[in-house]
Amino acid sequence: MAERVQYERFGGPEVLEIVQVETPTAPEGGVLVSVKAAGVNPIDGKIRSALRPSGPITGPRGLGSDAAGVIVEVGEGASGWEAGDEVVVRGAHGAYATHLTASTDQLVRKPAGVTWEQAAAIGVPVSTAYQALRSLGVEGGMTLLIHGGSGSVGRAAIQFAVRDGATVVVTASEGNHDALLALGAVPVAYGRGVVGRLRLAAPQGYDRVLDAIGTDEALDASFELVEDRSHIGTIVMGARAAELGILAWAGGNPVPLTPQEQAWRDEAYPVVLGLIERGEFTVEIARTFPLSQAADAQRLVESGHPGGKVILLP
Ligand SMILES: NC(=O)c1ccc[n+]([C@@H]2O[C@H](COP(=O)([O-])OP(=O)(O)OC[C@H]3O[C@@H](n4cnc5c(N)ncnc54)[C@H](OP(=O)(O)O)[C@@H]3O)[C@@H](O)[C@H]2O)c1
Incomplete structure (x- = not known):
């Protein structure tokens, strides 16, 4: 038998239940994986609570899109594994x-x-950070502002941009500033007066902005600091991107990712796995939970301040 977390109605984390199911078999052209770790992403809770449209629930629905594990069965026609x-x-x-x-x-x-925890942590956040920086055209010598620098996307974006030779200024709670300094960013507290603090942190001005939080404050600050809105990208306020004249990748954007953007997301996996193995990229794991506590894991993510990546260990 296998176990999985599922839900049958939209709602808070309490709608999640863990159930026993028949162990699936490897499909044709595919594999069966024994999951060792799964990443919990904000989008999982947004879909669960119907904050992001996902179609009607027609039966028990599983969740989670980032996993790492061991292949236990190879289906017919699945070569190379x-x-x-x-x-x-x-x-x-x-x-x-x-x-x-x-x-x-x-x-x-x-x-x-x-x-296993690192492997399950990289998917959605790291591939998004990697693609967003390429879409924004961030390169050496530029100054990049990241709103939400202490999130999993933000921490990955800092590391990629610093590797590319950019100066990176990020907004984050003060409790996270030391960790972000260690990654090579200049951290600034968000909240009242943030524009003044951001100007002081980068008197040379900002070339690009990555919004990984989507608050009015973050968007307003971006517009005050960067004139050219095609140099501002969001991964959260996609639904308003066209109206605001900014770039957006998923995050509620009705326009799907381009093939190039999807290719960058795919490319990020082998790149970052290699960097982690060589000790050149860090993934902050905030906390792990057993599968049976998936609801608590989602509550921590939905607190808005998980302090790093939240991982389920089946
Ligand atoms: N479009 C896409 O493809 C895509 C992909 C991945 C993620 N996302 C979205 O991007 C967002 C970030 O994802 P994540 O995985 O990085 O989240 P996360 O790891 O849960 O981090 C959330 C971060 O938000 C920060 N934060 C909370 N309130 C804030 C505020 N008022 N102002 C500024 N920052 C604030 C927190 O910083 P402090 O704790 O320092 O306060 C925290 O580090 C989520 O909304 C997620 O759904 C979109």
Whole structure:
């Protein structure tokens, strides 16, 4: 038997239940993965609570799109993989589970030097950060502002931008400032007076902005600091991007990712796994929970201040 977390109605974290199900079998052209760790993302709770449209619930619905684990069965016609291979699953369907089926094009090999928690933490946040910086055209010599610098997306974006030679200023709660300084960013407290503090932090001005929080304060500050709105991108306020004249990638944007943007997201996986293995990229794990406490894991993420990545360990 396998276990999975599911829900049958939209609502708060309390709608989640853990159930026993028949262990799935590897599909044709795909594999069965024994999940070792699953990442909890803000989008999981937004879909669960119907904050993001996802269509009607027609039966028990699993959740979670970031998983890492071991292949336990290979389906007919699935070449290049075998039982025992350690993998990261991209765009998983129902990662909050002990077992998961996936097609081979969703698989990325996990290097031995990367932990299960790290492997499950990178998917949505790290690939988004990687793609957003490329879409914004961030490069060496530029000054980048990131709203929400202490989030999982923000921490990844800091590291990529610093590697590219950019100066990075981020907004975050003061309790997170030391950790963000260590990543190479200049942290600034958000809240009243943030524009003045951001000007002081970068008298040379800002070339690009990545909004990873979506508050009115973050958007207003961006408009005061950067004139050209095509240099401002959001991953949260996609629904308002066209009206505001800013860039947006998913996050409620009715315009889907372009093939290039999707390709950058896919490219991020092997790149960052290699960096983590070489000790050149860090992933902050805030807390791990057993599968049975998925609701508490989501509550921590929905607090808005998880302090790093929240991971389920089936
Ligand atoms: N469009 C996409 O494809 C895409 C992909 C990934 C994520 N997202 C979205 O991007 C957002 C961030 O995701 P994440 O995984 O990085 O989240 P996360 O790890 O849960 O981090 C959230 C961060 O928000 C910060 N924050 C809370 N209130 C704030 C405020 N009033 N002003 C500024 N910052 C504030 C917190 O910073 P402090 O604790 O320092 O206060 C925290 O670090 C979420 O809304 C998520 O759904 C979109």
